[in-house]
Amino acid sequence: MVAVAAANNQAQTCNTPNGLATAPKALYVDVPQEQEAPDAPAHQPRLLCAAANSSQEWSCSNWAGTVSWAPSSVVVPASEAELAAFLQASAAAAAASGVPRPPMKVVGFAHSWAGLYTPANASDGTPGITLALHKLSGITKVTDTHVEVLAGTSFAQLFQDLAALNLTLAWPPGGIQGLTVGGAVSVGFHGSQMSVGGVSSVVQSLRLLDTSGNTHDLDDSSNPDAMRAARMALGMCGIITRVQLPVSSEFHLRRRRWRVDDSDAFLDYQLPQLKQQYDRFHWYLHPETATSWPMYWEPATAAESAAEGRSCRTAAEQWEDAQEKEFGVDGLPLIMRWDNCSDISSRSLTHAIDMEQQPLWNGEYYVALDDAGEAAATRAILEGFQAVAESRGLSKPSTHLWLHVRYVGGDTSSLLNPCYGSATCAAFELGLVAPAMDAELPPWDEWAAYFGAMEKVLRGYNGRPHHAKYYTAEVPSQPGFGLPVEQFRRECARFDPQRLLRNERFDAVFLAGTGAQQA
Numbered sequence: 092m093v094a095v096a097a098a099n100n101q102a103q104t105c106n107t108p109n110g111l112a113t114a115p116k117a118l119y120v121d122v123p124q125e126q127e128a129p130d131a132p133a134h135q136p137r138l139l140c141a142a143a144n145s146s147q148e149w150s151c152s153n154w155a156g157t158v159s160w161a162p163s164s165v166v167v168p169a170s171e172a173e174l175a176a177f178l179q180a181s182a183a184a185a186a187a188s189g190v191p192r193p194p195m196k197v198v199g200f201a202h203s204w205a206g207l208y209t210p211a212n213a214s215d216g217t218p219g220i221t222l223a224l225h226k227l228s229g230i231t232k233v234t235d236t237h238v239e240v241l242a243g244t245s246f247a248q249l250f251q252d253l254a255a256l257n258l259t260l261a262w263p264p265g266g267i268q269g270l271t272v273g274g275a276v277s278v279g280f281h282g283s284q285m286s287v288g289g290v291s292s293v294v295q296s297l298r299l300l301d302t303s304g305n306t307h308d309l310d311d312s313s314n315p316d317a318m319r320a321a322r323m324a325l326g327m328c329g330i331i332t333r334v335q336l337p338v339s340s341e342f343h344l345r346r347r348r349w350r351v352d353d354s355d356a357f358l359d360y361q362l363p364q365l366k367q368q369y370d371r372f373h374w375y376l377h378p379e380t381a382t383s384w385p386m387y388w389e390p391a392t393a394a395e396s397a398a399e400g401r402s403c404r405t406a407a408e409q410w411e412d413a414q415e416k417e418f419g420v421d422g423l424p425l426i427m428r429w430d431n432c433s434d435i436s437s438r439s440l441t442h443a444i445d446m447e448q449q450p451l452w453n454g455e456y457y458v459a460l461d462d463a464g465e466a467a468a469t470r471a472i473l474e475g476f477q478a479v480a481e482s483r484g485l486s487k488p489s490t491h492l493w494l495h496v497r498y499v500g501g502d503t504s505s506l507l508n509p510c511y512g513s514a515t516c517a518a519f520e521l522g523l524v525a526p527a528m529d530a531e532l533p534p535w536d537e538w539a540a541y542f543g544a545m546e547k548v549l550r551g552y553n554g555r556p557h558h559a560k561y562y563t564a565e566v567p568s569q570p571g572f573g574l575p576v577e578q579f580r581r582e583c584a585r586f587d588p589q590r591l592l593r594n595e596r597f598d599a600v601f602l603a604g605t606g607a608q609q610a
């Protein structure tokens with residue numbers, strides 16, 4: 092018995108001979124409402140997958156509409172037991188028939204720009220299966236220090252549920268909360284904090300199901316090697332159904348952002364000082380105007396936070412930023428607004444639930460650099476952008492191009508961590524945003540040219556891509572970007588011996604030349 096997706100995630104249940112779904116249906120991503128203003132447009136759940144035509148073939152696409160795939164079926168289990176039963180039935184059917192099992196892949200909310208959630212095709216070309224864990228949602232256990240949460244829970248929902256208990260995550264998240272806990276952990280979702288890694292690094296225990304449907308409860312003390320593979324595995328190391336994350340009491344934050352018109356002074360003098368001064372710090376650079384926008388946040392009392400006079404609203408509702416018409420008809424793009432406010436932690440950390448009103452292209456590289464190297468790399472990137480602009484007959488780079496640099500603490504707790512082996516990495520993120528809310532994305536070739544310029548520079552500094560974001564398929568000069576991918580494959584073979592959860596893009600770029608097994 093298998094639950095299959097129906098409109099608004101109301102699961103239908105059907106029996107089919109091979110345990111796979113065939114009914115007409117649609118799968119929506121629905122997170123808590125972003126807009127708070129009474130006159131805000133009605134909140135629309137996003138269609139993730141739907142039966143494409145009368146033949147009932149599935150069609151799915153990611154957040155930005157830049158990745159699409161057509162799975163053979165979409166399976167939406169209502170519980171861990173139902174997921175296990177599906178996997179066991181699929182394994183048993185294959186054993187009885189001798190027909191190899193189809194590949195499969197979990198999708199979270201498909202917020203990744205890299206097609207990490209696209210299942211591989213079977214050897215006869217049949218598309219694989221999409222597994223959606225959206226119904227596995229909610230807190231299963233909570234103490235003063237930790238919460239155990241099901242993998243399909245959105246971060247937005249988790250923050251809401253914790254706030255009701257006067258708790259919040261004891262880890263500073265990144266710029267969006269409309270994503271699943273399982274998806275965020277699987278890719279190493281990060282914010283900006285020199286001393287702390289991405290969310291995977293704070294997961295000390297998790298539950299996963301292997302592809303035969305067996306349950307594995309893993310933790311750092313009993314299964315350190317498996318944890319180093321499974322906690323950031325891009326969906327290739329079993330199916331995570333729950334994780335434990337650290338929590339603390341709610342606290343207040345004070346955040347400040349300002350504009351610097353002299354980018355040379357910023358890069359050479361202010362930036363090194365700001366990095367020394369603030370653990371939680373990041374900056375934007377707008378290549379067209381050569382303006383820099385540093386931003387920090389620090390703990391504060393409730394009174395200090397309120398005194399800033401900038402309480403948290405959704406990104407779309409930040410009217411002050413909307414006045415900055417120099418940067419587009421809607422002012423500063425939504426990606427600039429995600430944490431420009433001071434408030435209690437649950438509101439400060441969550442006000443940008445989603446940014447779908449303004450689509451963007453996005454790619455990111457992690458790189459370990461000293462201060463001089465960071466300034467030199469930034470200048471080389473800006474020169475590259477200028478060359479791209481001129482090659483397109485423009486005097487300056489696009490108004491809609493934004494460079495964003497954050498800092499992530501490195502660690503060796505995840506074998507696939509792009510900052511593996513370094514103390515801290517700068518994460519250079521490039522965004523090319525739609526010219527206005529709800530406008531079309533800029534053309535692909537424009538994005539590819541700007542991103543290519545940045546990627547070339549950062550690969551030259553031994554940078555590694557953020558797995559969930561866009562990067563080219565060019566094989567790196569150092570196999571696997573120097574990550575221990577063979578060890579990763581060995582650990583994960585235990586949970587997926589047939590490589591049903593493989594990802595073809597990862598195989599092509601990260602496994603090439605490493606000696607690790609490919610399909």
Ligand SMILES: Cc1cc2nc3c(=O)[nH]c(=O)nc-3n(C[C@H](O)[C@H](O)[C@H](O)COP(=O)(O)OP(=O)(O)OC[C@H]3O[C@@H](n4cnc5c(N)ncnc54)[C@H](O)[C@@H]3O)c2cc1C
Pocket residue numbers: 154196197198199200201202203204207208224242243264265266267269270271272273274275277278279280281282325326327329330331332445446559
């Ligand atoms: C507007 C926007 C802003 C963003 N900001 C940031 C940011 O600030 N910092 C940052 O680091 N990233 C950021 N991201 C990227 C985001 O972190 C990733 O795309 C994240 O994976 C999205 O979660 P998801 O639930 O949509 O996962 P998906 O994109 O659906 O899946 C990601 C991967 O996780 C796997 N997966 C999902 N669930 C499970 C599970 N239960 N078990 C095993 N594997 C699983 C999938 O197979 C896939 O390989 C942003 C994305 C957007 C669209």
